Amino acid sequence: MSATENARPDHRGPDPQLIDDCVHCGFCLPTCPTYQLWGEEMDSPRGRIALMKLAEETGEISPPMVEHWDLCLGCMACVTACPSGVKYDLLLLDQRGEVERTHPRTPADRAFRKLIWATLPHPARLRALAPGMPLARKIAPFIARRSPRLGAMLALAPAHPTRRRLPSIVPARGEKRGTVALLQGCVQRVFFGDVNAATVRVLAAEGWEVHIPRAPRCCGSLQLHAGEEDAAKKQAEETIAAFSGYDVVVTNAAGCGSGMKDYGHLLGTPLAEAFSAKVRDVHELLTEHPQRAERRPLARGATRVAYHPACHLHHAQGVHDAPRELLAQIPGVEVVLAADAEVCCGSAGVYNLLEPEPAGELGRRKAAALREVAPDVVAAANPGCAIQIEHHDGPPVVHPIQLLAESIAPSPSAPGLAS
Numbered sequence: 540m541s542a543t544e545n546a547r548p549d550h551r552g553p554d555p556q557l558i559d560d561c562v563h564c565g566f567c568l569p570t571c572p573t574y575q576l577w578g579e580e581m582d583s584p585r586g587r588i589a590l591m592k593l594a595e596e597t598g599e600i601s602p603p604m605v606e607h608w609d610l611c612l613g614c615m616a617c618v619t620a621c622p623s624g625v626k627y628d629l630l631l632l633d634q635r636g637e638v639e640r641t642h643p644r645t646p647a648d649r650a651f652r653k654l655i656w657a658t659l660p661h662p663a664r665l666r667a668l669a670p671g672m673p674l675a676r677k678i679a680p681f682i683a684r685r686s687p688r689l690g691a692m693l694a695l696a697p698a699h700p701t702r703r704r705l706p707s708i709v710p711a712r713g714e715k716r717g718t719v720a721l722l723q724g725c726v727q728r729v730f731f732g733d734v735n736a737a738t739v740r741v742l743a744a745e746g747w748e749v750h751i752p753r754a755p756r757c758c759g760s761l762q763l764h765a766g767e768e769d770a771a772k773k774q775a776e777e778t779i780a781a782f783s784g785y786d787v788v789v790t791n792a793a794g795c796g797s798g799m800k801d802y803g804h805l806l807g808t809p810l811a812e813a814f815s816a817k818v819r820d821v822h823e824l825l826t827e828h829p830q831r832a833e834r835r836p837l838a839r840g841a842t843r844v845a846y847h848p849a850c851h852l853h854h855a856q857g858v859h860d861a862p863r864e865l866l867a868q869i870p871g872v873e874v875v876l877a878a879d880a881e882v883c884c885g886s887a888g889v890y891n892l893l894e895p896e897p898a899g900e901l902g903r904r905k906a907a908a909l910r911e912v913a914p915d916v917v918a919a920a921n922p923g924c925a926i927q928i929e930h931h932d933g934p935p936v937v938h939p940i941q942l943l944a945e946s947i948a949p950s951p952s953a954p955g956l957a958s
């Protein structure tokens with residue numbers, strides 16, 4: 540491909556100053572899952588930043604550069620590891636946006652990406668497709684022989700939708716502490732409705748009046764993390780409008796929370812900045828306020844829980860201890876960490892659909908490490924991680940908030956809130 544074909548007429552790529560923050564020390568390399576897999580400099584954070592610098596200086600984006608950026612999970616382990624505070628998260632968002640705006644993808648690649656965006660962020664379509672998903676999983680190995688990506692998409696289809704029709708408002712139990720609004724999400728709403736119901740029960744038991752608007756259908760984080768900036772901006776604007784009347788917006792899916800906290804960067808407006816500042820991961824919110832509801836032993840008895848830190852919660856949002864603190868409050872719960880707990884499971888938004896081979900290897904490693912600590916359940920705060928770990932024969936996965944709900948609010952407090 541010629542330099543002219545690769546020229547970037549609409550250059551809005553990464554901020555050169557942020558690129559120059561990298562001092563090439565290499566502290567991030569051992570924490571990077573793709574560097575762990577292949578040991579290639581260009582598949583490390585430092586290498587990918589060097590490629591951004593090259594693209595900035597030459598004004599060209601070549602197919603090999605795109606491949607190295609595509610292979611990045613966006614797990615942000617490098618952000619946690621970097622002693623110089625390099626904002627790789629913002630660099631990657633802007634680089635991916637630039638790639639999708641200017642780089643010609645192959646027709647097959649374009650078609651597969653279109654298929655993803657025509658399904659995942661649309662709860663109504665997911666619901667319509669749900670009855671066919673058991674069959675999709677069965678035929679996935681045959682399809683994978685011709686199309687590994689499509690095979691992965693079918694194989695990772697969740698087994699059962701667990702949609703819950705939640706009331707639009709659930710009152711606080713006891714004295715009202717305040718009002719919060721909950722994002723229902725797209726995949727979360729259709730396949731992890733129990734997690735949303737449990738979140739509402741816990742928040743209400745802790746004194747929050749919970750408002751649960753139906754809109755937006757999706758917050759746009761999946762698209763944002765894949766460089767689909769225009770679609771992400773549209774969803775971000777809808778999300779901001781839907782929650783305009785609230786001071787606190789709660790998320791329980793790591794990917795959604797991480798994306799919504801980046802709306803300020805995405806839209807670059809004071810309104811978006813203000814919105815991002817009021818987004819709270821549910822674990823964050825609960826540990827920011829004194830505990831109210833009594834924690835009781837789980838009906839299932841003493842439980843060994845392996846906590847899996849979802850990358851978009853742990854590395855991207857910096858929520859490290861809160862989920863473990865909440866789990867440790869439950870009498871009879873023992874919280875353990877598997878080896879390499881902070882390494883990505885390979886789910887990473889839509890990475891396990893776009894890059895099934897490395898995602899599969901990381902998924903198998905993660906599942907094996909979790910089996911090694913012999914937990915009764917794994918607790919992970921992201922739907923993608925739950926699907927990925929269970930798909931690779933890991934132990935059963937629940938959301939930390941489901942265990943908390945089982946402990947403090949075992950009976951449904953309102954119609955539709957049982958889980």
Ligand code: SF4
Nearest residue numbers: 571611612614615617
């Ligand atoms: S985001 Fe994850 S995969 Fe990408 S460079 Fe950083 S550590 Fe490596």
Ligand code: SF4
Nearest residue numbers: 561562564565567621
């Ligand atoms: S990203 Fe940070 S840790 Fe990695 S090489 Fe650059 S300065 Fe060092």
